Amino acid sequence: MEYLLECYLDSFKHEPRNSLHDRRNRRNMVDYINVLIQGCAGVDSTDTQKPCEEAITTLIQYHNKFKSENGRVCMMGKYHNILYVAMKLCYLWQLQNSDLVCQLLKEIYACEQTFERILIGALFGTKAPHYIAGWKSDFENQEENIRGLVYFLDKANLGKLQLPFVSGDTTKQFRFVDLPIESCGKASPLKVCLQLGLPDKLLILLRFGAIAMEDENDFSNFEHIMNRLMEFNHCYPYNLVSCLQLLLKVVPSLQLKLSEAEPNKLTRDILVEKYGDLIEDGLIPLNRCGYIPPELKHLSRCAIRFELWKNFNIPNGIRQLPLPETMWRYLDLLEN
Numbered sequence: 433m434e435y436l437l438e439c440y441l442d443s444f445k446h447e448p449r450n451s452l453h454d455r456r457n458r459r460n461m462v463d464y465i466n467v468l469i470q471g472c473a474g475v476d477s478t479d480t481q482k483p484c485e486e487a488i489t490t491l492i493q494y495h496n497k498f499k500s501e502n503g504r505v506c507m508m509g510k511y512h513n514i515l516y517v518a519m520k521l522c523y524l525w526q527l528q529n530s531d532l533v534c535q536l537l538k539e540i541y542a543c544e545q546t547f548e549r550i551l552i553g554a555l556f557g558t559k560a561p562h563y564i565a566g567w568k569s570d571f572e573n574q575e576e577n578i579r580g581l582v583y584f585l586d587k588a589n590l591g592k593l594q595l596p597f598v599s600g601d602t603t604k605q606f607r608f609v610d611l612p613i614e615s616c617g618k619a620s621p622l623k624v625c626l627q628l629g630l631p632d633k634l635l636i637l638l639r640f641g642a643i644a645m646e647d648e649n650d651f652s653n654f655e656h657i658m659n660r661l662m663e664f665n666h667c668y669p670y671n672l673v674s675c676l677q678l679l680l681k682v683v684p685s686l687q688l689k690l691s692e693a694e695p696n697k698l699t700r701d702i703l704v705e706k707y708g709d710l711i712e713d714g715l716i717p718l719n720r721c722g723y724i725p726p727e728l729k730h731l732s733r734c735a736i737r738f739e740l741w742k743n744f745n746i747p748n749g750i751r752q753l754p755l756p757e758t759m760w761r762y763l764d765l766l767e768n
Contacts, residue, residue, distance in 0.1 A: 433472040433486040437465065441494050444510075452513035455568040461517045462524070469525065484525040488532055491518040492539055499543075506543040515540050516549065520570050522587075523580045534591030537584065537608065541595050546614045550584060551621055553577040555633055564615050578636070585609055585640040592744040607744075609642045626657055631674035639765055641746045644682050654679055654686060658707050658716075666709060676715060681765050684734045685720050733763055 444451075444461075452458050465487055472483035491514055498511040506512050515536065522533055541547065552561045553569035554577040562568050571577035588608035596603050597612055612618040619627070622642040625634040638644070644653055657676045661668055680686075687699050700722035703711060710716045719726045736753075740746040750763045761767040 433468060433483045434490050436468055436472075437487055437490045438494075440464065440468075441490075447510060449507070449509040452510040452517070453567070455570065458513060458517055458520070458570060461514075462520050465517070465521060466524065469521075480525055481528060484521065484527050485529055485532055487521060488518050488527065488536060491515070491521075492536060495539060508543065512543055515543075516570050519550070523583050526583065527587075530587045530590035533584070533587040534593045537588060537593060538595070541611075545597070547608070547611055548613055548615055550577075550581060551613055552615070554581040555621065555624055555628070555630065578633070582636060582640075585636070586748070589640060589744045589746065589748070607641065609637055609640050623653060623656075626653055626675055626679075629669065629671040629675060631671055631678060634675055634678050635765060638678055638682055639747045641741045641744075644679050651686065654683075658710060661710060661715065662707060666713060668713070668715065673715060678765065680717070680720055681730075682734065682737065684731055685722065685726050686716070729762070736763055 452461070469480055469483045469487055472486075473480040495506075495511050495515055499506050518536055519540070521527075522536065527533055537547070540549075548564075549561065549567065549570070552564060553571055553574065556564070557574045558569035558571055558577055569577060571580055585608060593608050594605045595608070595611060597606050599612075599618065606612070610620050610622070612620055613624060616624050620642070622634065622637050622644065625631075625637060645651060654676075657672060657679065661672050661676065664672075686703065703716065703721045707716060711718070711721060718724050719730075737746060740749045743749070745752075747764050751760050753760070753763075755763075758767065
């Protein structure tokens with residue numbers, strides 16, 4: 433497999449620098465390598481994992497070879513786009529080697545400092561990347577892009593992937609699911625979902641451990657969605673209500689930041705003052721805003737999910753717990 437692919441890539445180096453900028457050319461390369469993988473697996477064999485691993489490894493090494501020759505600076509041309517050929521192959525063959533998939537993601541991130549080409553098509557649709565960033569998605573449609581996102585979220589968690597993101601003078605480690613999107617004002621994928629009112633995508637991100645609050649005093653995401661809901665005068669859009677309900681599933685209760693002028697004021701008083709309509713209409717349950725304690729099963733869900741999150745074992749670890757199906761679904765945010 434490695435020899436055949438190297439022979440093919442040897443002829444590829446004579447192509448123009450922008451030869452893989454066109455999505456059709458990337459697809460043609462994917463189709464060619466697919467044939468090689470299937471052929472190396474054997475006519476009657478279903479074990480395609482090994483030849484797929486060899487193909488991905490060869491493509492990564494090919495990229496790194498030319499990057500090294502340029503002083504470890506990626507020219508973002510055909511040798512970089514070959515990583516997206518590898519990305520599509522990982523998804524199509526559902527490569528199970530999490531470490532290799534994470535190595536590929538690291539190589540992409542080292543050059544781009546973002547995963548926009550995986551994220552934007554899933555959140556906005558596969559036509560959006562062309563207008564936002566000038567390139568076309570490697571996925572056929574938004575549904576496939578979402579399935580691809582789920583695949584890479586899963587492999588990033590299994591590989592315990594964390595990557596540095598520089599903001600000003602500080603560098604912070606982020607998980608794949610929380611990495612800011614450059615072309616969206618460096619907002620996290622979760623925040624983009626809230627801004628657009630996308631509960632279906634928000635659910636995916638939360639299931640894979642997206643952080644709703646950066647620290648115990650950060651309720652900006654909740655305040656954003658609640659402020660938007662207050663604009664509708666009791667006629668609330670379903671998508672925004674769903675977003676708020678999902679956020680409320682992943683925190684024990686609302687504890688808004690107290691004003692320095694009124695340090696003794698209770699959270700529930702602030703909520704009634706600012707979001708009384710939402711409490712009155714049942715969008716913020718009484719057991720989430722301090723009037724009565726949260727139910728024990730909800731507190732247990734938050735505690736269990738946090739322990740699984742610390743070990744990069746969410747959502748996969750949920751079904752390893754000795755619990756009935758209904759409890760698995762409850763912990764995985766799929767049931768109320």
